[in-house]
Amino acid sequence: MANLTTSYMGFTLKNPIIVGSSGLTNSVENIVEIEKNGAAAVVLKSLFEEQINHTINKTMHSGVDNFSYPEADDYISNYTKQNDVDNYLTLIKGAKEAVNIPIIASINCVSSADWISFARKIQDAGADGLELNIFILPSDPKRDAIQNESVYFDIVEKVKKEVTIPVAIKISSYFSGLANMALKLSWTGIKGLVLFNRFFSPDIDIDNFKVTATNVFSHPEELATSLRWVAMLSSRLHCDLAASTGVHDGASVIKQLLAGAQAVQIASVLYKKGFEQIGLMIKDLEEWMDKHSFENVNDFIGKMSIKEVENPAAFERVQFMKHFSGIE
Numbered sequence: 001m002a003n004l005t006t007s008y009m010g011f012t013l014k015n016p017i018i019v020g021s022s023g024l025t026n027s028v029e030n031i032v033e034i035e036k037n038g039a040a041a042v043v044l045k046s047l048f049e050e051q052i053n054h055t056i057n058k059t060m061h062s063g064v065d066n067f068s069y070p071e072a073d074d075y076i077s078n079y080t081k082q083n084d085v086d087n088y089l090t091l092i093k094g095a096k097e098a099v100n101i102p103i104i105a106s107i108n109c110v111s112s113a114d115w116i117s118f119a120r121k122i123q124d125a126g127a128d129g130l131e132l133n134i135f136i137l138p139s140d141p142k143r144d145a146i147q148n149e150s151v152y153f154d155i156v157e158k159v160k161k162e163v164t165i166p167v168a169i170k171i172s173s174y175f176s177g178l179a180n181m182a183l184k185l186s187w188t189g190i191k192g193l194v195l196f197n198r199f200f201s202p203d204i205d206i207d208n209f210k211v212t213a214t215n216v217f218s219h220p221e222e223l224a225t226s227l228r229w230v231a232m233l234s235s236r237l238h239c240d241l242a243a244s245t246g247v248h249d250g251a252s253v254i255k256q257l258l259a260g261a262q263a264v265q266i267a268s269v270l271y272k273k274g275f276e277q278i279g280l281m282i283k284d285l286e287e288w289m290d291k292h293s294f295e296n297v298n299d300f301i302g303k304m305s306i307k308e309v310e311n312p313a314a315f316e317r318v319q320f321m322k323h324f325s326g327i328e
């Protein structure tokens with residue numbers, strides 16, 4: 001019988017499948033279902049600083065004469081912030097009581113100010129690990145890459161001083177020097193890097209002149225980007241890698257492990273087809289391991305990374321030359 005155990009962020013996981021941060025991981029009931037269906041860990045829905053601020057603003061502008069006094073502003077602001085944070089801490093505590101798999105909390109902040117207290121409170125509530133969902137949209141023409149990237153290091157440095165639980169960073173692929181950035185992040189003492197987050201994408205409704213949301217869920221073809229980068233980076237970084245985006249079936253789990261990921265994070269496929277997909281992926285992985293006579297997951301993690309493949313250039317090719325794509 002194949003041994004699916006893997007190690008990620010210092011956790012021994014019973015298999016490489018983690019349910020990624022999303023609305024699916026925002027309730028204890030769902031987390032119980034996720035564990036029942038065989039997932040090895042969950043990353044909770046991110047606690048968003050923007051979301052908290054939005055709640056604060058909404059509360060502050062809903063009353064008419066509440067805010068004649070500056071003290072009232074402070075009170076409401078602190079209360080609302082506390083309340084949102086408290087709900088999150090309650091989720092962590094509830095999840096820890098209800099399941100045995102590791103619970104990785106997630107924070108997204110747009111400024112560094114509140115990170116520290118959030119991180120510490122999350123640790124105190126019992127989270128086993130912390131994933132920092134950091135994304136600075138490089139949209140301000142006045143800020144160069146170094147300025148944007150320094151925010152990541154500031155955040156990690158501050159959080160690392162505050163918590164002792166393992167910390168991972170989930171990043172996007174929007175870096176001009178992605179490999180260099182990933183390498184430098186892996187030197188900061190983080191235990192895991194998640195490649196890649198996938199974001200809300202805007203679209204335009206041409207009849208109603210509105211900006212709308214599109215492609216909320218990924219498609220299996222989107223695996224390619226993270227697969228390339230996992231394969232190119234896995235042998236070069238000083239932390240574990242989890243692959244995210246486009247993992248929709250057992251074959252894509254296997255591909256990411258072969259590329260060098262220690263674990264995968266899944267979300268869209270579960271939204272589209274239900275939690276049973278976790279069990280199906282595990283079954284496919286076991287069958288494939290039996291077929292290829294692998295006893296342990298570790299026997300093949302990274303077997304197809306850039307360091308190991310016969311032709312490493314295959315991962316570095318980007319242009320559609322006929323020779324490689326077969327299409328003129």
Ligand SMILES: Cc1cc2nc3c(=O)[nH]c(=O)nc-3n(C[C@H](O)[C@H](O)[C@H](O)COP(=O)(O)O)c2cc1C
Pocket residue numbers: 020021022023045046047106133170196197198216217218219244245246247265266267268269271
């Ligand atoms: C509805 C939805 C909500 C999400 N919320 C979060 C979040 O709060 N924090 C986060 O880091 N990622 C969030 N994600 C991103 C997922 O964790 C994941 O990285 C992304 O969807 C790519 O994986 P997939 O192809 O398996 O969906 C969300 C994704 C979806 C679809």
